[in-house]
Amino acid sequence: MSQPLRIVVIIPDLAVMDDQEDHVRQQLERSRALRMGLLEAQYDVVATLPADVFLHERIAQLRPDLIIVDAESEARDALEHVVLATRDERRPIVLFTNDPDTTHVPDAVAAGVCAYIVEGLAPPRIRPILQVAMARFQHEQALRAELKDARDELKDRKTIDRAKGILMQRQALSEKQAYDRLRKLAMDKGVKMVQIAQRMIDAAELLG
Structure with missing residues (x-):
């Protein structure tokens, strides 16, 4: 039996926000729903990390199979941190966001994002999304090797x-x-x- 995917989830740093604000509670609920969906799909969530300047070191230490970016808004900022953290060793990246601004989708895909999901965090959708993302990443890696x-x-x-x-x-x-x-x-x-x-x-x- 194959080992479950080791996943790191990247979320905004909620510690710097006012925990009474509605958008913080919404983000907490999104993050909770995402973790529950991953657990129900039998994935191994090895860490939940903020998108900050230390992300590169943490990713290098944890060596996850896949990275999920959970960004309620400001998806571009979160992606910049993740792309910098994975530039030395590429890993599949999946973005879940409520950010309606998709003008930077081409740049995100070029940077290594395998799936860009807007308002699609329903738990039953998580497994097929990640399976497609992994398959796409492996295909792209094979093409790069060729x-x-x-x-x-x-x-x-x-x-x-x-x-x-x-x-x-x-x-x-x-x-x-x-x-x-x-x-x-x-x-x-x-x-x-x-x-x-x-x-x-x-x-x-x-x-x-």
Whole structure:
């Protein structure tokens, strides 16, 4: 049986507000409903944190699987803290908000928000929302990995081509002969061909 998702919930810092104000009570009720919905869906809420300057350290220590931002208003401010806290290690982010201003949704999605839910905190909706968010995040991570592999492959190919050019010019070899030479050297040394190619380039630059 798989372990439940470890979730950190980000909420406004209510300690700095007047606890008699209506919007504070509403936020407390929202946060309570969210936690109850997560518990009912058998998720593991490891912490409830304010969106402040210490968030980066706390996220790094807790290493959650998913981050939920519960923002009654001022969603942009909360997101800025979360994005800064996750820039070194991306994590799926889900935003629940009552903020009707959605002009910054494109920026939020670009920053890593996998689900942006306005007035949709009903407990029965929580599990499908988080499942979709996790699936989207995993898909995007796979695409990022594929893109990185493609870029690395292109970079390696350019390095090998450059080393082949050095051999062709300095030893009067054909392209195939230069390639075979690099491949044999790599096999003899037990390393990748791109490593041999880079060493050859470095030596050529050193010797001029």
